[in-house]
Amino acid sequence: MKLWVTPDGDRWLCDECLEQFREQMEEEQWRAPFERWDPMLRCSECRHGDVEIFD
Ligand SMILES: [Zn+2]
8 A cells, every 4th residue: 555645635546446547637736645554454445455354
C-alpha cells in the first residue's frame, strides 16, 4: 500500500483506488513518500487491505 500526501491529508490507497484518483493526483501533485507492505493497512477509500484474508 502506498501512503499519498494530498491537500486533504495523508491517505493510504490501494492500486485499484489509485486508478480512480489518477486525474486528481496529477492536478494536485500528490506525492508518494513511501510504500509499505503491511496486511493490517487499510485503503482509505475501499477499506480493503493489500492482502485478502480468507477464513
Ligand atoms: Zn482501495
